[in-house]
Amino acid sequence: MTRFLDPLKSDMPLHGWGGLGVHGREALGENLAEITEGKPLTRGLGRSYGDAGLPAPGDEVIAGSRMANRFLDWNPDTGVLRAEAGVSLNELRRVFLPKGWFTPVSPGTSFVTLGGMVASDVHGKGHHSAGTFGEHLTSLTMRLANGEIVTCGPDDKPDLFWATTGGMGLTGHILDVSFKMRAVPSPWIYAERKQCPNLDSLLEHLEEAAEAYPMTVGWIDCLSTGRNLGRGILMQGRWAELHETPAKYPADGGGPSVPFTFPNWALNDVTLKGFNWAYYHKEFKGFRSGVESTQTWWYPLDGIGNWSRIYGKRGFTQHQAVFPKAVGRKVIRQYVELIAMLGGSSFLCVIKDCRAEAPGTLSFPMEGISIALDFPMRADTQAIVDRLNEFVIEHGGRIYLAKDALTRREHFEAMEGERLTKFMEIRRKYDPDLTIRSRLSARLMDPEVER
Amino acid sequence: MRAAIIGATKGMGRQLARRMAERGDMIAILGRSEASLQAATTDLQIRGAAEVHPIVFDLADADGHRKGLRAIEGALGHIDAIIITAGGFDTQEGLESDLERTARILDLNYTKTVLFCEHARKSLMDQQGGGKLVVFTSVAGDKGRKTVGLYGSSKAGLSHYLDSLDARYRDAGLVTINVKPGFIRTSMTAGLPEPPFAGEPDQVAVDVLKAMEKQLPTVYTPSIWALVMLVIKHLPKFVMRKVGF
Ligand SMILES: Cc1cc2nc3c(=O)[nH]c(=O)nc-3n(C[C@H](O)[C@H](O)[C@H](O)COP(=O)(O)OP(=O)(O)OC[C@H]3O[C@@H](n4cnc5c(N)ncnc54)[C@H](O)[C@@H]3O)c2cc1C
Ligand SMILES: NC(=O)c1ccc[n+]([C@@H]2O[C@H](COP(=O)([O-])OP(=O)(O)OC[C@H]3O[C@@H](n4cnc5c(N)ncnc54)[C@H](OP(=O)(O)O)[C@@H]3O)[C@@H](O)[C@H]2O)c1
Numbered sequence: 001m002t003r004f005l006d007p008l009k010s011d012m013p014l015h016g017w018g019g020l021g022v023h024g025r026e027a028l029g030e031n032l033a034e035i036t037e038g039k040p041l042t043r044g045l046g047r048s049y050g051d052a053g054l055p056a057p058g059d060e061v062i063a064g065s066r067m068a069n070r071f072l073d074w075n076p077d078t079g080v081l082r083a084e085a086g087v088s089l090n091e092l093r094r095v096f097l098p099k100g101w102f103t104p105v106s107p108g109t110s111f112v113t114l115g116g117m118v119a120s121d122v123h124g125k126g127h128h129s130a131g132t133f134g135e136h137l138t139s140l141t142m143r144l145a146n147g148e149i150v151t152c153g154p155d156d157k158p159d160l161f162w163a164t165t166g167g168m169g170l171t172g173h174i175l176d177v178s179f180k181m182r183a184v185p186s187p188w189i190y191a192e193r194k195q196c197p198n199l200d201s202l203l204e205h206l207e208e209a210a211e212a213y214p215m216t217v218g219w220i221d222c223l224s225t226g227r228n229l230g231r232g233i234l235m236q237g238r239w240a241e242l243h244e245t246p247a248k249y250p251a252d253g254g255g256p257s258v259p260f261t262f263p264n265w266a267l268n269d270v271t272l273k274g275f276n277w278a279y280y281h282k283e284f285k286g287f288r289s290g291v292e293s294t295q296t297w298w299y300p301l302d303g304i305g306n307w308s309r310i311y312g313k314r315g316f317t318q319h320q321a322v323f324p325k326a327v328g329r330k331v332i333r334q335y336v337e338l339i340a341m342l343g344g345s346s347f348l349c350v351i352k353d354c355r356a357e358a359p360g361t362l363s364f365p366m367e368g369i370s371i372a373l374d375f376p377m378r379a380d381t382q383a384i385v386d387r388l389n390e391f392v393i394e395h396g397g398r399i400y401l402a403k404d405a406l407t408r409r410e411h412f413e414a415m416e417g418e419r420l421t422k423f424m425e426i427r428r429k430y431d432p433d434l435t436i437r438s439r440l441s442a443r444l445m446d447p448e449v450e451r
Numbered sequence: 452m453r454a455a456i457i458g459a460t461k462g463m464g465r466q467l468a469r470r471m472a473e474r475g476d477m478i479a480i481l482g483r484s485e486a487s488l489q490a491a492t493t494d495l496q497i498r499g500a501a502e503v504h505p506i507v508f509d510l511a512d513a514d515g516h517r518k519g520l521r522a523i524e525g526a527l528g529h530i531d532a533i534i535i536t537a538g539g540f541d542t543q544e545g546l547e548s549d550l551e552r553t554a555r556i557l558d559l560n561y562t563k564t565v566l567f568c569e570h571a572r573k574s575l576m577d578q579q580g581g582g583k584l585v586v587f588t589s590v591a592g593d594k595g596r597k598t599v600g601l602y603g604s605s606k607a608g609l610s611h612y613l614d615s616l617d618a619r620y621r622d623a624g625l626v627t628i629n630v631k632p633g634f635i636r637t638s639m640t641a642g643l644p645e646p647p648f649a650g651e652p653d654q655v656a657v658d659v660l661k662a663m664e665k666q667l668p669t670v671y672t673p674s675i676w677a678l679v680m681l682v683i684k685h686l687p688k689f690v691m692r693k694v695g696f
């Protein structure tokens with residue numbers, strides 16, 4: 001039943017962002033409390049790459065939150081917003097940025113829902129200064145497996161609350177989300193970009209930048225080897241002060257769109273090398289700085305609608321791992337060498353230093369270095385993911401479930417150990433029969449049964 | 452702008468109300484459920500509406516039409532626009548198998564909507580010498596087709612009425628705008644197989660606000676549907692019998 005399907009196909013099976021599709025249906029509607037009743041899972045805008053938002057084998061209908069997107073309460077004195085779980089970050093930005101407010105944490109796309117941001121406990125370019133989204137929540141309203149509707153928060157059923165942040169929707173349906181917004185001085189970002197000729201230089205700059213800038217991220221050209229191994233671009237930024245910015249409000253970008261799914265041959269090592277070369281050498285030499293719009297800084301890919309179609313019909317996947325700081329640069333270097341050697345044709349390879357262990361029971365970030373890459377689905381993709389995961393396990397790292405489709409159960413158990421045991425305990429406390437489940441939970445953590 | 456929207460609790464009407472709230476308009480919202488109206492009011496206030504007035508109202512109840520209009524006049528004072536997105540839908544199969552439901556939907560989409568427009572026309576023209584009347588029909592009303600015949604015929608009738616209203620009263624100050632959405636992802640269409648060119652409610656909201664500013668008599672939204680319907684309208688009947696839509 002599982003296969004990679006053309007996201008354009010009109011029989012509309014449910015699919016993850018990478019194109020992994022299953023047959024099933026989303027129950028959609030404005031009233032989330034109503035449509036989540038009796039459902040095994042809720043999903044948002046489907047921007048997780050793999051199977052986190054897909055029904056478990058045997059399940060058919062799951063709830064979809066995206067039409068439940070009202071703002072419920074806003075207090076500009078405290079900055080606390082309460083909103084339904086289906087509110088998208090794009091809508092939040094459109095309404096609140098002109099008023100001088102922004103989400104405290106943002107992932108690399110604005111087409112995600114608040115519920116999805118909680119369930120993945122998302123992190124962004126500001127992780128070293130702002131932590132994860134879960135750290136800014138004040139409370140959640142949830143529908144539990146037994147149908148009961150409850151609230152939880154850092155001081156209210158904290159076990160349920162922290163298992164829900166980063167819990168991939170497996171503790172219950174998130175109905176509404178209360179969190180503290182961030183007041184910003186302007187709708188613009190002051191950003192600097194630096195070329196770094198190799199990995200050491202990039203890691204050094206990344207560490208340095210974290211001291212001076214609240215937002216940093218690096219892009220690595222994974223296809224370069226030898227002397228150029230790990231060459232890339234470092235981006236560092238902060239919210240621009242009003243006096244630095246243009247007088248006008250940044251234009252709302254409806255950029256170009258990828259109108260059709262590319263043929264599978266379009267993306268190969270040659271076109272990728274060309275792309276990476278062009279990106280590395282882009283319009284600037286060495287260094288560029290200036291003020292740019294929130295969208296350009298946070299969501300460079302959102303400007304290109306349906307960009308995932310360039311991967312063709314077979315779809316793609318992503319792999320994101322974080323390594324503890326203690327492993328040192330040598331291990332990071334070995335990992336990048338491994339990536340280059342495996343030659344997975346990564347289009348985007350993103351490197352980020354994470355600040356500290358997130359408090360969520362199963363949240364992804366820990367203090368150290370995170371590396372994410374996407375690659376098209378090919379016959380050898382499973383083998384590549386396995387090899388990467390073996391390296392991750394060997395060095396005490398872990399992977400990000402929101403990006404994952406192919407990790408094996410035994411690898412996941414080896415990475416998560418006690419954290420997983422604790423997560424399952426809390427899940428069972430609120431849902432003894434594990435009726436809330438997904439394709440991801442069936443793959444990685446639910447008891448293996450014939451369904 | 453001061454506008455009344457019938458159907459502001461869901462779908463396209465809701466997104467239109469939101470876009471208007473975000474630019475600081477004063478809005479009266481009309482719908483059947485008090486609770487949904489209250490939640491919509493809070494949402495629109497947070498988004499920046501100058502004022503929001505919830506009014507419980509059922510378009511299917513013709514006896515309440517006059518009272519509904521009085522309530523709008525009372526809430527807004529001057530009325531720049533009355534917008535109607537409220538309507539009923541079911542698939543051709545669903546309607547063929549349940550004629551009572553068919554009767555209710557035909558009655559709501561055609562008779563009751565026309566009757567309410569008549570009250571609105573008089574109110575706008577007599578009390579203030581004109582205004583805008585914006586009514587949602589559908590591309591399904593453009594041509595008799597296999598899949599949306601019963602529903603489409605109610606929208607065809609409504610369209611016919613709106614076009615004549617515009618012809619008759621525009622010079623006297625009543626601007627009638629006939630909005631023809633294509634397939635839009637709302638709870639009305641949730642679960643239906645999606646045709647190409649499916650649109651989002653927010654696109655529709657942006658298109659309708661633009662059309663209101665330009666006072667266009669007809670608007671297809673998303674705009675690609677103008678082209679699609681141009682082609683379909685010119686297909687001969689023997690072809691319509693063959694094709695699957
Ligand atoms: C281009 C791109 C860039 C990205 N960049 C980043 C990044 O920088 N940092 C980062 O952390 N992530 C990033 N992501 C991943 C993304 O932020 C997460 O996958 C996020 O969860 C997607 O939100 P969604 O609304 O689409 O949720 P979906 O993908 O629909 O669902 C994701 C998970 O959340 C659960 N869920 C959703 N809504 C609810 C609810 N109401 N109640 C209970 N469970 C729910 C689902 O069951 C599922 O397990 C990126 C993704 C893309 C496509
Ligand atoms: N979606 C599409 O693809 C599509 C395509 C072409 C045309 N259309 C037409 O466009 C319009 C809007 O569609 P939509 O998809 O936005 O619909 P929707 O999501 O179902 O919203 C309909 C709105 O109308 C209100 N309503 C329904 N019956 C009512 C009544 N008797 N009295 C008062 N309010 C009533 C509903 O509110 P309550 O239920 O809270 O009362 C709701 O707010 C409809 O006329 C539809 O026929 C839709």
